[in-house]
Amino acid sequence: MKALYSLFLVFALAAIALVGAGALGMERTFGLYIPFLAAAVFVVGFCWRVVQWGKSAVPFCIPTTCGQQESLPWIKQSTIENPSTTTGVVLRMLLEVLLFRSLFRNNQPQLYSDGRVRYASSKWLWLGALAFHYSFLIIFLRHMRFFTEPVPALIRGIESVDSMLQIAAPTLYLTDLVFIAAVTYLFLRRVVVPNIRYISQVQDYFPLFLILGIGLSGIFMRYFAKVDIMAVKELTMGLVTFSWKAPQGIGAIFYVHLFLVSVLLIYFPLSKLMHMGGVFLSPTRNMNCASRKFRHINPWKFENVHYHTYEEYEDEFREKMVEKGIPVEKPL
Amino acid sequence: MSTLPRPEELYAKINHTPPKADWMDVPVDIKPGRYCYAANPDSLNYVGLPHARKWNPLDEDWKLPENWKEIIFNGIRERLDKYRSFKVFMDICVRCGACADKCHFFIGSGDPKNMPVLRAELIRSVYRGEFTTFGKLLGKFAGARPLTEEVLKEWWYYLFQCSECRRCSVFCPYGIDTAEITIMGRELINLLGLNIDWIATPVANCYRTGNHLGIQPHAFFDMIDFFCDDIEDITGIRPEPQFNKKGADILFVTPSGDVFADPGTYTCMGYLILFEYLKREYGLDVTWSTYASEGGNFGFFTSHETMKRLNSKIYMEAARLGVKWIIGGECGHMWRVLHQYMDTLNGPEFQSSNMTVPKNPITGTVFQHAASTKMIHITEFTADLIKHGKLNLDKSRNAGIHLTWHDSCNTSRGMGLFEEPRYIIRHVVDKFTDMPPGTIREETFCCGGGAGLNAGECEELRMMGGLPRASAVKYVHEKYGVNMLGCVCAIDRAVLPGTMKYWVPEVTVCGLHELVGNALVIPGEKEREVNLRGEDLPGKEDE
Ligand code: SF4
Ligand code: SF4
Numbered sequence: 001m002k003a004l005y006s007l008f009l010v011f012a013l014a015a016i017a018l019v020g021a022g023a024l025g026m027e028r029t030f031g032l033y034i035p036f037l038a039a040a041v042f043v044v045g046f047c048w049r050v051v052q053w054g055k056s057a058v059p060f061c062i063p064t065t066c067g068q069q070e071s072l073p074w075i076k077q078s079t080i081e082n083p084s085t086t087t088g089v090v091l092r093m094l095l096e097v098l099l100f101r102s103l104f105r106n107n108q109p110q111l112y113s114d115g116r117v118r119y120a121s122s123k124w125l126w127l128g129a130l131a132f133h134y135s136f137l138i139i140f141l142r143h144m145r146f147f148t149e150p151v152p153a154l155i156r157g158i159e160s161v162d163s164m165l166q167i168a169a170p171t172l173y174l175t176d177l178v179f180i181a182a183v184t185y186l187f188l189r190r191v192v193v194p195n196i197r198y199i200s201q202v203q204d205y206f207p208l209f210l211i212l213g214i215g216l217s218g219i220f221m222r223y224f225a226k227v228d229i230m231a232v233k234e235l236t237m238g239l240v241t242f243s244w245k246a247p248q249g250i251g252a253i254f255y256v257h258l259f260l261v262s263v264l265l266i267y268f269p270l271s272k273l274m275h276m277g278g279v280f281l282s283p284t285r286n287m288n289c290a291s292r293k294f295r296h297i298n299p300w301k302f303e304n305v306h307y308h309t310y311e312e313y314e315d316e317f318r319e320k321m322v323e324k325g326i327p328v329e330k331p332l
Numbered sequence: 333m334s335t336l337p338r339p340e341e342l343y344a345k346i347n348h349t350p351p352k353a354d355w356m357d358v359p360v361d362i363k364p365g366r367y368c369y370a371a372n373p374d375s376l377n378y379v380g381l382p383h384a385r386k387w388n389p390l391d392e393d394w395k396l397p398e399n400w401k402e403i404i405f406n407g408i409r410e411r412l413d414k415y416r417s418f419k420v421f422m423d424i425c426v427r428c429g430a431c432a433d434k435c436h437f438f439i440g441s442g443d444p445k446n447m448p449v450l451r452a453e454l455i456r457s458v459y460r461g462e463f464t465t466f467g468k469l470l471g472k473f474a475g476a477r478p479l480t481e482e483v484l485k486e487w488w489y490y491l492f493q494c495s496e497c498r499r500c501s502v503f504c505p506y507g508i509d510t511a512e513i514t515i516m517g518r519e520l521i522n523l524l525g526l527n528i529d530w531i532a533t534p535v536a537n538c539y540r541t542g543n544h545l546g547i548q549p550h551a552f553f554d555m556i557d558f559f560c561d562d563i564e565d566i567t568g569i570r571p572e573p574q575f576n577k578k579g580a581d582i583l584f585v586t587p588s589g590d591v592f593a594d595p596g597t598y599t600c601m602g603y604l605i606l607f608e609y610l611k612r613e614y615g616l617d618v619t620w621s622t623y624a625s626e627g628g629n630f631g632f633f634t635s636h637e638t639m640k641r642l643n644s645k646i647y648m649e650a651a652r653l654g655v656k657w658i659i660g661g662e663c664g665h666m667w668r669v670l671h672q673y674m675d676t677l678n679g680p681e682f683q684s685s686n687m688t689v690p691k692n693p694i695t696g697t698v699f700q701h702a703a704s705t706k707m708i709h710i711t712e713f714t715a716d717l718i719k720h721g722k723l724n725l726d727k728s729r730n731a732g733i734h735l736t737w738h739d740s741c742n743t744s745r746g747m748g749l750f751e752e753p754r755y756i757i758r759h760v761v762d763k764f765t766d767m768p769p770g771t772i773r774e775e776t777f778c779c780g781g782g783a784g785l786n787a788g789e790c791e792e793l794r795m796m797g798g799l800p801r802a803s804a805v806k807y808v809h810e811k812y813g814v815n816m817l818g819c820v821c822a823i824d825r826a827v828l829p830g831t832m833k834y835w836v837p838e839v840t841v842c843g844l845h846e847l848v849g850n851a852l853v854i855p856g857e858k859e860r861e862v863n864l865r866g867e868d869l870p871g872k873e874d875e
Contacts, residue, residue: 049423052419056412056414056416056418056419057414058415058416058417059415059676060636060673060676061672062672064509064746064774065746065747065748066745066748066774067774069748069749069750071701072697072719075751075752082748084701096505102430102503107770111346111439115340116807117800193429195348195429195444196427198350199427199432199449201474202475203474204426271466272424275424275506278423279505282506285507291675291676292701292703293701293704295675296676297676297680298676300414305640305641307641308540309648313623317541320548324553326550326576327576327577
């Protein structure tokens with residue numbers, strides 16, 4: 001049900017763009033104003049969210065330690081999983097952000113009829129997530145050729161590697177395939193695996209459909225509608241150089257693509273997609289684990305705390321202490 | 333109290349398939365055997381916690397204060413500013429489900445709200461509804477819901493089905509720690525006086541008498557004296573521990589559970605033997621304290637402030653006695669507090685400037701890794717002694733034991749203590765087999781009774797939560813003949829004997845220093861006939 005809502009929502013959004021830019025001829029709105037607004041919302045919203053997180057304090061040093069601590073010199077420390085240096089923390093974060101270290105640990109408990117719980121390795125989610133994020137990244141970078149003139153060598157390099165398999169004209173990008181496969185996998189596990197379906201919400205399906213919609217509209221444009229690339233580039237260059245002229249003959253499908261991207265940009269800072277920024281601020285990962293070696297300072301104070309002092313304690317129990325020969329401050 | 337089903341029945345009933353209805357539409361059903369009794373108002377009053385009253389979780393009316401919603405909302409607002417962890421964790425979960433089947437309570441109960449992600453969503457849904465734009469606009473469509481009494485009851489029920497073990501956070505790609513969310517949630521419900529008695533009464537006891545069990549100084553003295561009698565019977569040597577001694581070099585603090593109940597008591601005898609040995613051989617000057625007579629900290633399960641109040645005694649007592657540094661005994665959550673909180677909470681205020689970086693006077697080792705907190709774990713201390721050949725150990729006295737090792741949640745995921753105990757193990761027992769990967773070290777399973785869930789009335793929950801641990805023990809028992817489960821945590825020593833009795837009755841539970849105490853040969857001791865439990869030593873069975 002939640003998946004259907006989300007699907008309808010994405011269809012509705014695509015329809016808006018089709019009607020708006022196509023039938024109503026509001027090319028300027030869909031080609032210029034909305035993308036600009038979206039980009040602005042994204043940048044401002046993203047920063048605002050990160051600053052909001054940054055503003056809240058980190059009172060305690062609470063990393064999750066996932067390996068041997070630094071203790072005695074002859075015990076081999078796990079310098080990345082339980083880092084006690086800044087280098088270690090940085091490496092830990094890099095592994096997390098670039099290779100999804102924690103997801104790689106994933107396993108799955110199974111209850112056997114002999115009364116034992118066994119754990120099967122389960123790396124699909126890791127693989128799917130990695131494939132999704134990296135193909136997204138590469139596709140994003142590839143798109144930079146629409147916003148640069150001349151196109152930097154790096155981006156051209158990515159493109160040529162990506163189109164190694166020259167099986168169609170225009171050349172087929174490998175990442176497009178991986179991307180669609182990965183998004184489909186991420187979606188399917190949400191509807192097929194009962195527990196994942198149980199925890200999934202509209203806001204989990206919606207971005208998936210939205211991103212799938214963006215991907216499919218892009219692919220359709222490139223391989224089937226064969227949209228005039230030069231006209232598109234004219235438009236996108238116009239966007240970055242602030243010199244708008246509505247190019248002719250781009251076709252409504254392009255506006256659908258652009259509009260869905262705009263929606264994604266606006267939706268991003270309002271949603272769980274902010275995990276992209278949040279992962280860097282997660283105190284269980286980005287802190288030095290040597291909390292007995294270095295004192296972490298809490299920036300705020302507990303107000304009006306009451307303690308039970310030794311004096312109060314001795315006053316209550318002095319007689320009993322003396323009786324057992326336990327030393328006291330004030331004799332009886 | 334409910335009756336516990338037989339293990340096979342309980343196991344057969346576990347069903348990991350969630351119900352059809354949306355989780356928000358499944359009302360909370362507080363089941364006997366899975367919840368703990370409400371806090372005794374006297375205990376809350378003793379430490380000045382708000383809204384103390386008599387109430388019963390099974391009653392319709394929880395006698396909440398009139399403005400309870402306002403209290404909760406203000407509490408959330410305050411904590412969002414004070415704890416980045418809370419704010420970030422409320423915002424960035426993508427519900428990927430990586431954590432979902434990592435919780436021992438979910439594995440053992442099948443209750444979907446014990447999936448860490450859903451446990452967090454219970455609170456997150458309210459956060460969304462009240463504190464985010466989307467949630468306010470779109471309500472349920474955005475995964476938001478209003479805070480109602482029903483919801484509050486659901487919070488309470490599931491916040492006390494989380495043992496704050498952090499296993500979920502190991503697997504989360506963003507490190508989202510549901511334990512941290514539980515900690516915040518428990519702080520919030522404590523603002524309404526909704527603690528459980530198994531936490532609140534130990535807290536009050538600890539505040540007053542220095543330890544959770546409420547042992548007064550003379551009784552504390554007698555209990556330890558009693559262990560000394562036993563040790564004298566067994567070894568012919570009588571330890572002479574010191575109490576509250578000013579000018580001692582080292583303060584020793586251990587969980588009071590070790591003084592109170594088997595099998596912790598045998599571990600306590602192990603400490604006594606170790607310190608006596610070191611005093612006789614090397615003149616080590618250690619004191620116990622009756623005021624700081626608790627290493628554990630149930631305040632941690634109540635609120636950060638309560639944790640601070642109870643923990644302060646350790647540095648205060650160290651300063652009063654003028655010791656140079658502190659050794660802490662075998663405990664789990666105690667070490668989470670000592671390793672990650674104590675220095676921040678109470679260091680600036682109460683740590684005496686006369687304390688020094690811990691240095692073992694016998695080996696010369698400087699424990700640089702504890703340079704600021706100035707407190708080390710007893711296994712760090714003992715491992716160092718063994719490494720330098722300072723202990724005379726006779727493994728054969730543990731020859732009847734085939735050991736496996738339970739890494740405790742808190743020393744594993746809130747510290748990283750893995751090799752120190754294993755090093756000691758290799759020097760005190762011959763037969764040692766680790767449980768399979770995925771169930772030890774950072775992926776270790778909780779005993780099922782952490783974070784204050786060892787109350788008699790929630791035994792069924794504990795047996796469910798104990799299943800993953802027990803199952804791994806059962807495996808090494810059946811395959812390799814393991815008959816002893818070692819651990820470095822007082823709660824484990826209290827919980828696991830029951831769990832073993834239920835799931836793997838052939839295996840018993842011990843602390844590490846019990847084994848050290850058995851193996852350590854004190855100069856001049858008589859030939860031992862029995863171990864610290866009074867059981868015949870191997871080869872000394874009655875002829
Ligand atoms: S693993 Fe982390 S992101 Fe995934 S569902 Fe659990 S808490 Fe959320
Ligand atoms: S902290 Fe432990 S008990 Fe709590 S939800 Fe996570 S895995 Fe379960």
